[in-house]
Amino acid sequence: MTEFENEKPWDPVEEMARGNAMRRDMYPAQERVVSFVLKKIEELKNGTLTNGCIFIDGPGGCGKTYTYRTLCYLMRGMEIKYKTSAWMGIAGNLMPDGRTMHKTFGLPFEMDSTSSSNAKPNSQTGKELIETQVFIVDEISMVPKYAIELIDRKLRELTEIDLPFGGKIFIIGGDFRQILPVEKKAGRNELIALSVVRSNLWENFEVFRLAENRRVVQNDEESRTNRPVRENFAQWLLKMGNGKIPADKEGYIKIPDAVVSRRDLVEEVFGECIANKDFDLLSRRVILTTTNERVHELNARVLELIGDEEEKIYLSVDTVDSNEPNTVINYPPEFLHSYNESGLPPHELKLKVNSPVILKRNLNPSTGLCNGTRLRVKCMHQHLIECEFIIGERTGQKVLIPRITLTSGKGNLPFVLHRRQFPVTLCYAMTINKSQGQTIDFAGLDLETSVFSHGMAYVAFSRVRAWEYLRVKTSEEKQGKVKNIVWKEVLLADDNQNQNQTSQNVSQTTREETQSQRSQEL
Ligand SMILES: Nc1ncnc2c1ncn2[C@@H]1O[C@H](COP(=O)(O)OP(=O)(O)OP(=O)(O)O)[C@@H](O)[C@H]1O
Numbered sequence: 001m002t003e004f005e006n007e008k009p010w011d012p013v014e015e016m017a018r019g020n021a022m023r024r025d026m027y028p029a030q031e032r033v034v035s036f037v038l039k040k041i042e043e044l045k046n047g048t049l050t051n052g053c054i055f056i057d058g059p060g061g062c063g064k065t066y067t068y069r070t071l072c073y074l075m076r077g078m079e080i081k082y083k084t085s086a087w088m089g090i091a092g093n094l095m096p097d098g099r100t101m102h103k104t105f106g107l108p109f110e111m112d113s114t115s116s117s118n119a120k121p122n123s124q125t126g127k128e129l130i131e132t133q134v135f136i137v138d139e140i141s142m143v144p145k146y147a148i149e150l151i152d153r154k155l156r157e158l159t160e161i162d163l164p165f166g167g168k169i170f171i172i173g174g175d176f177r178q179i180l181p182v183e184k185k186a187g188r189n190e191l192i193a194l195s196v197v198r199s200n201l202w203e204n205f206e207v208f209r210l211a212e213n214r215r216v217v218q219n220d221e222e223s224r225t226n227r228p229v230r231e232n233f234a235q236w237l238l239k240m241g242n243g244k245i246p247a248d249k250e251g252y253i254k255i256p257d258a259v260v261s262r263r264d265l266v267e268e269v270f271g272e273c274i275a276n277k278d279f280d281l282l283s284r285r286v287i288l289t290t291t292n293e294r295v296h297e298l299n300a301r302v303l304e305l306i307g308d309e310e311e312k313i314y315l316s317v318d319t320v321d322s323n324e325p326n327t328v329i330n331y332p333p334e335f336l337h338s339y340n341e342s343g344l345p346p347h348e349l350k351l352k353v354n355s356p357v358i359l360k361r362n363l364n365p366s367t368g369l370c371n372g373t374r375l376r377v378k379c380m381h382q383h384l385i386e387c388e389f390i391i392g393e394r395t396g397q398k399v400l401i402p403r404i405t406l407t408s409g410k411g412n413l414p415f416v417l418h419r420r421q422f423p424v425t426l427c428y429a430m431t432i433n434k435s436q437g438q439t440i441d442f443a444g445l446d447l448e449t450s451v452f453s454h455g456m457a458y459v460a461f462s463r464v465r466a467w468e469y470l471r472v473k474t475s476e477e478k479q480g481k482v483k484n485i486v487w488k489e490v491l492l493a494d495d496n497q498n499q500n501q502t503s504q505n506v507s508q509t510t511r512e513e514t515q516s517q518r519s520q521e522l
Helices: 012-024 028-045 064-078 101-105 124-131 145-159 188-194 200-204 221-225 227-241 265-276 279-283 292-305 333-338 456-461 493-506 508-521
Strands: 052-057 082-086 134-138 169-174 206-209 252-254 285-289 311-315 317-321 348-352 356-359 374-380 384-389 398-402 404-407 416-421 424-426 429-431 442-447 470-474 481-483
Touching (some): 012 064, 028 052, 028 064, 028 134, 028 169, 028 206, 064 082, 064 134, 064 169, 101 145, 227 456, 265 279, 265 285, 265 292, 265 442, 279 285, 279 374, 285 292, 292 348, 292 424, 292 429, 348 374, 348 424, 374 398, 442 456, 442 481
Parallel strands (some): 134 169, 285 429, 285 442
Antiparallel strands (some): 252 481, 311 348, 356 374
16 A cells, blocks of 8 residues: 555554654754755745755664654655655665655666656656655665656656756665665776766755664663674774775775684584574574675575475576577577576575575565565475565565566576576575665675675675674685775765865875775776
């Protein structure tokens, strides 16, 4: 049920009370965002709004989602029509009525500067976009600027109002210390150019900063007793994200000794859970690594270690869709079955009861089944897999996963491959890129092969709430050090300024080292 469906399941008075209760608990920077948005809503209502663009900058855990949720409840109370979305379904799912941006704005899957949305004035999407007064878009660092520019053009066209985003209130939030838009084969300059901060629209956004990490210092007993250590972790993460931790000339930074793994990482992360058959604990632990090949290796190894649990192998049906009549001859089934790409489940899907799996497609975002949702296998049938949610509000809730037909990504093969399979893969391990937006109880970071892009190390370290939930495997050569790539051009001006102040203290060497790191990446 969304904002636009007839029978709203909420009562505006209750929602207003809920929003106000959350608002009372806000820290001052969050409150400033809410007051500003409410002022903009007043301007919108009395027809004086000329620019409703707002950016909420917040490192992970600083309460962006909490702020969006508060705003949504207040807007429900005020009967203001809003839409919440994110680039990835998993992030959209954390907000009330959250959807993917593709669904919300009718975006095409492949985009460039000339792309257009399929939302026509008379279509359902078009009508809803016209009616919407406030948009909230999360995880903005992953969004290519073309998407935002396309939305701006579409809203101007639909509303016939020549103001940014057609005179709507357009709130974006995120953290540019995190991974940037993913674009195959794009280098540093191209990725930076793709970022929303490089769009002409960027200058319209009023910037608000949230800087208190509320995830690491929650109001529970554990956080209260460990508060100084937790705060130290939050500050270290921020310094890492801003590129303020001194690095050696290859860009490697020292990490605290206590988190360095000196044993086999798989043993260290999963050994005890496997020995105790504690599958609940096990499924909430994940090893994060840099490449898909390494993910497959690690998943296979952990599955092997889990002794005699019931196992099933599901084989996919792979077919080719091409106008080229010889395709089937050129590409025999063995070749199709051997094909793997990150968006597809494998041909041979080997699962055990209690294995954690991750969804590869948005099956039903409104029920929490998004690309990136983590589940635990409970029962394996021939045509269905029974799973339960591992984390979040739905923990323990049961769901049935059917087989579906998935299609290979555009341009990856000279033809389109259709694979009929359960849309899941094992997730004892996942790539750091895939983990963006996930909260993980305990993470092993497999950084023997170093990270290769902006924000990867920061995303990996910031998935957990405290130092004690991390184990990091570094390379033999760089014992106790990990590579930290920070492209300062995408950070906001103040972060760079603070950085400059700090780096004056840190010494000239750091700057030279960063320069050398940059030239290496280029
Ligand atoms: N003012 C607040 N009062 C109480 N709890 C809060 C407040 N702000 C945030 N929190 C809690 O802190 C935790 C982190 O907040 P939240 O998920 O909103 O952060 P975030 O910035 O969206 O993080 P991420 O970018 O990693 O998703 C959540 O459990 C949230 O409920």
